[in-house]
Amino acid sequence: MVRATAADAQIRAFACTAREVVETARQAHNTSPVVTAALGRLICAGAMMGSMLKGEKDLLTLQIKGDGPVRGITVTADSLGNVKGYANVPDVIVPAKPNGKLDVSGAIGNGQLSVIKDMGLKEPYVGQTLLQTGEIAEDLTYYFATSEQVPSSVGLGVLMNRDNTVKQAGGFIIQLMPFAADEVIDRLEQNLKQVTSVTALLDEGKTPEQMLEILLDGLSPEMTDTMPIAFSCNCSRQKIEKVLISLGKKEIRDMIEDGKDIEVNCHFCNSHYQFTVEELKKLYHKSKA
Secondary structure, X not given: OEEEEEOOOOEXXXXXXXXXXXXXXXXXXXXXXXXHHHHHHHHHHHHHHHOOOOOOOOEEEEEEEEOOOOOEEEEEEEXXXXXXXXXXXXXXXXXXXXXXXXXXXHHHOOEEEEEEEEOOOXXXXXXXXEOOOOOOHHHHHHHHXXXXXXXXEEEEEEEEOOOOOEEEEEEEEEEEOOXXXXXXXXXXXXXXXXXXXXXXXXXXXOOHHHHHHHHOOOOOOEEEEEOOOEEOOOOOHHHHHHHHHHOOHHHHHHHHHHXXXXXXXXXXXXXXXXXXXHHHHHHHHHOOO
């Protein structure tokens, strides 16, 4: 991922390539092609938006809830390029669009986008907007304009191979500062019109820097920062134990009385954690309620 400014800081911009990150998510959740495309787009957006956070412990969550067959997608990212996510229904198949492209909006349907920023305050910041297209990039463009009052252009793309692995993934976010001059806005709009799609740029092998050079042509772009991004989940056996302990003595006793081992799955990375009846008994004694 690359961060940049342009036109004497009248523009700030972000771009990323994330093929390996999205492929890791696809393998973890065994997602269908259209769900891989939807989840991959949101993962790319999450990574870039996460890098906008100020504090190292700040967390961003992007959540889409729709009436389409996927039902919902959740992505969480931090400010250091770590991102993770999952789809509620990972194996959805919907017919392709007439132009042959994956029908992400058809899989998501109508609904809402929530942007949750946990910055260590008592209450997290929550911004919500209705989905405009269900294609994700346009929905985030609308969110930035209405909830954060920042005119933005968001481009996201995921390209699949014939064997349903991820061929390319990435995107960009370009934002205008309040003091942006009219000629800067005009030039940026001209540049954006000439870019047909993010997937076309990715398929040509363009790096994040090259994408921004095309998008910010004539606006003196300056690359300010480069950071790696990774599909990274912070779940652990210890954390799952804490969750089980927090359920309380009654819940744990019910599990023990069932006499069977239990398995707890992490939504985000699909890791499995097994607990025997003996281990549950130990957790029972640690539980207070």
